[in-house]
Amino acid sequence: MNFTLHLGLCSLVLLVAATAGCDSESGGVDGPGGNGTAEDGGTGGTGGGETDAVVFEIRGMTEPGLEGVQICEADTTNCTTTDENGSAGLELPANQEVLYVVSKDGYAPELFADETPFGGLRAHVLFTNQELDDAVAGFGSMWPHAGTGWASFGVNLAGVTFQLMGASGVQWYLNSEGVATTEIDATTTEAIAGVRGGFVEVTPGIFEVEYGGAASNCTLGIGWPSEMPNRLRIPVRDGHISYASMACDAQ
Numbered sequence: 270m271n272f273t274l275h276l277g278l279c280s281l282v283l284l285v286a287a288t289a290g291c292d293s294e295s296g297g298v299d300g301p302g303g304n305g306t307a308e309d310g311g312t313g314g315t316g317g318g319e320t321d322a323v324v325f326e327i328r329g330m331t332e333p334g335l336e337g338v339q340i341c342e343a344d345t346t347n348c349t350t351t352d353e354n355g356s357a358g359l360e361l362p363a364n365q366e367v368l369y370v371v372s373k374d375g376y377a378p379e380l381f382a383d384e385t386p387f388g389g390l391r392a393h394v395l396f397t398n399q400e401l402d403d404a405v406a407g408f409g410s411m412w413p414h415a416g417t418g419w420a421s422f423g424v425n426l427a428g429v430t431f432q433l434m435g436a437s438g439v440q441w442y443l444n445s446e447g448v449a450t451t452e453i454d455a456t457t458t459e460a461i462a463g464v465r466g467g468f469v470e471v472t473p474g475i476f477e478v479e480y481g482g483a484a485s486n487c488t489l490g491i492g493w494p495s496e497m498p499n500r501l502r503i504p505v506r507d508g509h510i511s512y513a514s515m516a517c518d519a520q
Contacts, residue, residue: 318362318363320361321387324357325340325349325351325357325359325392326354326356326391327392327393327395329394329396329397330394334356335355335376338351338355338357338376339371340370340371342359342362342369343369347360365384365385367385368381376398377395378509379393379512380505380506380511381393381511382491383493396510415507416473417470417471417472417473418471418505418507418510418511419505420438420468420511421512421513422467422503422513423513424484424487424514424516425464426517427457427458427464428456428482429480429482430455430466430481434476434479435474436471436476437472438468438469441466441467442454442465442466443456443457443463455482455483456482473506474505475493476502477495477503478500478513479500480515484517485517486518487517488515489501490513490516491513492515499517501515
């Protein structure tokens with residue numbers, strides 16, 4: 270089965286807009302004093318102390334900039350809203366794992382985990398609910414369902430597999446035409462913007478994902494670090510799209 274939404278350049282990818290084209294996504298983890306749990310994919314609070322100033326640019330799949338997008342450090346009142354150009358700045362706790370949510374009415378909320386400081390300009394692509402309804406039509410609209418989330422992983426190589434540890438989900442990869450499908454079992458293109466796969470119907474929580482297949486000596490891009498090689502940690506929340514990425518050497 271195939272997703273009917275064609276994912277072109279920079280689609281389902283968090284752009285690092287300070288560079289040309291599509292590079293990676295961004296994210297974070299718990300701040301001291303937080304109240305999140307592994308069961309709901311939650312994270313910590315602001316924690317106080319030093320902060321890291323982060324600038325965001327948000328656009329839609331067919332829109333150059335989205336006004337009124339809310340960006341919040343997860344589970345806190347530390348929020349900002351994009352201006353008419355889709356730009357906003359936010360102070361996040363410095364030198365620790367952080368988690369933030371990007372959301373707007375009519376669009377699927379997105380969840381990003383990372384470690385500060387991660388520097389530079391962060392740009393996100395938001396998808397309307399209708400765009401995602403169309404995308405999962407070939408799966409019988411298995412997502413969004415109450416109690417499930419969507420996880421999306423980026424890498425720089427073809428032939429890479431993603432294994433979700435401690436959880437289950439329906440796996441997909443982008444094919445060489447940029448279409449998400451369940452009919453292939455590894456990443457299939459050398460174009461960085463399209464080297465992607467993931468899972469739908471994932472129960473909320475915090476899980477590890479192992480990069481395998483053609484990948485070795487992987488370095489974390491976006492997500493939380495794991496103690497195991499070629500793995501990262503990723504939070505999944507009900508009704509959210511979670512992003513993570515690693516850069517790997519070929520086997």
